Amino acid sequence: MEIIKGRAFKFGDNVDTDQIYPGRFLDISEHSAIAEHAMEGIDPDFTEKIAEGDIIVAGNNFGCGSSREHAVITLKEAGISAVIASSFARIFYRNAINLGLPVIEIKDMEVKEKKELTIDINNSKIINDSGEEYNFIPFPEQILEILESGGIINYYKNNLEG
């Protein structure tokens, strides 16, 4: 996969899917419209602050709560390139992989708000703005292929054609 570079936007523990994507917008199904509400439940101005490629860095249990895939769609469509967290809620984690949004588990990483992070998924490491390197557990081959395909839909398409 290509190297990901983006500024870090930091959040705490237990950021739930209602904060990532409030329930009152769940009847929306167009992805571009879903993107407008990213993180609205925790920071209503979030989409105005971020630029394409920025990265969310959070604590434990990111994405807990509902199974809504909107929570991944909204981040991806808003331009978030990856989410790094100490741990993830499992449905959010599966949804993210399925939609091709890299989700990386790493604990105790030094990150400064809005400073650039570099994520090298192929070599499973993250470099912060001070040049410090942090390693994470490599993705299994199949998960890496899904991420590289941009999600499981394209992965299926590629594999079926192959």
Place this chain on the structure above:
Amino acid sequence: MHAIEKILANKSGKDKVETGEIVNAKIDLAEVNDLYLQVIKSFREMGGKKVWDRDKVSFVFDHYSPAPTLKAADNHKQMREFCKEQGIGKLFDINKGICHQVLPEAGLVYPGMILAATDSHTTTHGAFGAFGTGVGATDLASILISGELWFKVPEIIKIEINGKLKPGVMAKDIILNILGELGQDAAVYKAVEFSGSTVKEMDIDERMVLCNMSVEMGAKTSYIEPDEKTYDFLKDRIDVEYDPIFSDKDYEYDEVYEFDVDELTPQTAKPHSIDNIAPVAKVKEEKVDQIFIGTCTGGRLNDLKIAAEIIKGHKVADGVRLLVIPASDEVYQKALDGGYLDIFLKSGATISNPGCGPCLGAHQGVLASGESCLSTSSRNFPGRMGSTEAKIYSVSPAIAAISAIKGRLEKAEEGDPDGNN
């Protein structure tokens, strides 16, 4: 092996599975609720033409029923058309209720099965000895194509609950207490079994509450060993043969927790997280604007019965809105037959049609900024029921009922569980 492992092994054609192993398991029932038009979109994008087995697919309209917005109406329409096109007969339209209540009542949930649904509270079905798990739209779409889904065999936590509950203390209080002790990430990626004398004593309605809220600890699935109470619930509903699955006696759990509930008092999850737990007696909330009795956590017949018995002969306090939403049409009918709805109506409550109601802030009782709500639902995240400036206290149906009369968060007086002092 644990029963959960045996189910995964059975469904993936293996004799044995181990923790951490990834298996491809056959799905016995795939259910889509009305938040997830994306399932159909993804199914088409993946090249899906026909669902793998139309008899193993169900659609339930519960989160937005009846449709409160034009978008929701259009989603329902497209889903109805999909069911017609695919020959899917198990479409439970807006008149039925919440999927986790409707599916067991329709005889579609049984011990030993795997049920995957686009709803995190699918863990509820552990109350029947079934492997129920929530998935997103894309996972569900891939099931519609292949009939299978990959699972990592989870570590399993045993939560043993022993003791006799005091009058007025409910399964909801037990699970809130557990969440307060263990925290909302205690079971992330893991499965949870509930056992012990208290669970054995519980009726199905109350067992479902424990399993339902195991997802608030992050659980992948949950399990309660099936017994006579399970079979009694199923016997007039199920028309398939099923084999209850039990754990080996020598199975070694990843973690074991024991809770003695003899002295447990009513609990509440204060704003804004479900593990922010305190005994109701120790919480001072100055005002309550809305009280909601309903949802897949707290809207079953037992919940309505207990609440109605407390409210009988009383009026809802001035300035309080009491919403009552039965979890399903069957619950609605039985609550009507039992006279509970009459009690609620006479007390000044608002009764709405079966469904998820305001739990997710979609409709039927959304909260305004600065308002405070007591809810028998399972989530109190900021903004869950409307404004992010609103406060939600998660409570049992008994506490919701007592508080509706008193006009504030209130426990029953000592020795008077009905609060009729």
